[in-house]
Amino acid sequence: MDDIIVVKKKMNTESGSAMIVNYEQNGQLQPFNQVVLMSGSKRRHELLAFMEPVIQVAQIDERQIEATYLTQYQSDAFLPRVAKTCCEISKAKLSKARESNTLYIAADTMVVACDQIYHKPKDLEEAEQMLRSYFGQVHHVVTSVCLKTTDYLDVFYAVTEVEFVDYYPALEPLIQSYLETKSSLDKSGGYGIQEIDPRFVARIDGDIYTVVGLPVAEVSRRINTAIVK
Numbered sequence: 001m002d003d004i005i006v007v008k009k010k011m012n013t014e015s016g017s018a019m020i021v022n023y024e025q026n027g028q029l030q031p032f033n034q035v036v037l038m039s040g041s042k043r044r045h046e047l048l049a050f051m052e053p054v055i056q057v058a059q060i061d062e063r064q065i066e067a068t069y070l071t072q073y074q075s076d077a078f079l080p081r082v083a084k085t086c087c088e089i090s091k092a093k094l095s096k097a098r099e100s101n102t103l104y105i106a107a108d109t110m111v112v113a114c115d116q117i118y119h120k121p122k123d124l125e126e127a128e129q130m131l132r133s134y135f136g137q138v139h140h141v142v143t144s145v146c147l148k149t150t151d152y153l154d155v156f157y158a159v160t161e162v163e164f165v166d167y168y169p170a171l172e173p174l175i176q177s178y179l180e181t182k183s184s185l186d187k188s189g190g191y192g193i194q195e196i197d198p199r200f201v202a203r204i205d206g207d208i209y210t211v212v213g214l215p216v217a218e219v220s221r222r223i224n225t226a227i228v229k
């Protein structure tokens with residue numbers, strides 16, 4: 001993709017990596033009388049509840065798509081390479097979305113830490129390794145979004161930078177009690193920013209809802225803008 005455009009780069013951070021980037025745009029949003037959110041994520045359901053969406057879940061092989069596009073984008077720096085790959089996963093979630101008068105929405109969230117993609121942990125041991133690796137470090141959370149009506153496609157990604165505090169021993173019981181909840185297991189990167197102890201977090205640079213799984217203000221803005229056009 002040569003036509004990647006940085007739409008917004010509002011955050012004046014040291015690394016300047018909190019941003020929203022267009023990936024693919026075609027056509028104009030058409031009138032719709034229902035919204036379908038293609039996601040099994042409870043967080044996304046809550047964040048988009050104001051649109052009263054119908055919920056469907058796409059069955060796709062995310063790891064296969066990931067392998068294909070990480071190869072295709074291998075000349076990019078790691079973060080945009082992952083983010084573009086993440087966009088392809090969101091697109092794939094809508095590949096069978098064909099009903100007319102319907103706005104389809106899909107998203108995908110990936111955590112990039114230590115130059116790796118952190119997926120959902122396979123067990124609590126992996127969740128613990130992921131969680132501990134964040135302390136004293138900066139990592140990035142990418143959420144891609146695909147908006148689709150019959151002749152309209154808008155795919156973009158948002159990046160939020162998250163910094164955890166340096167580890168200190170008094171955090172230990174807080175880490176343990178978070179892991180005991182087991183709620184890390186269904187989350188990319190093994191944690192939920194909305195549920196970890198707030199003392200873990202030193203800084204969030206970007207939209208916190210990008211971390212939770214859907215940059216909902218940007219979604220809402222794009223839909224409204226498209227309607228006005």
Ligand SMILES: Cc1cn([C@H]2C[C@H](O)[C@@H](COP(=O)(O)OP(=O)(O)OP(=O)(O)O)O2)c(=O)[nH]c1=O
Pocket residue numbers: 038039040041042043044057058107108109110111141186187188189191192193194211212213
């Ligand atoms: C990093 C992070 C992720 N998450 C969640 C959001 C997503 O539900 C999940 C990322 O996995 P995804 O594969 O993006 O989504 P999903 O499998 O839950 O749902 P679907 O593919 O059907 O849309 O991690 C949080 O809730 N909080 C966080 O801080």
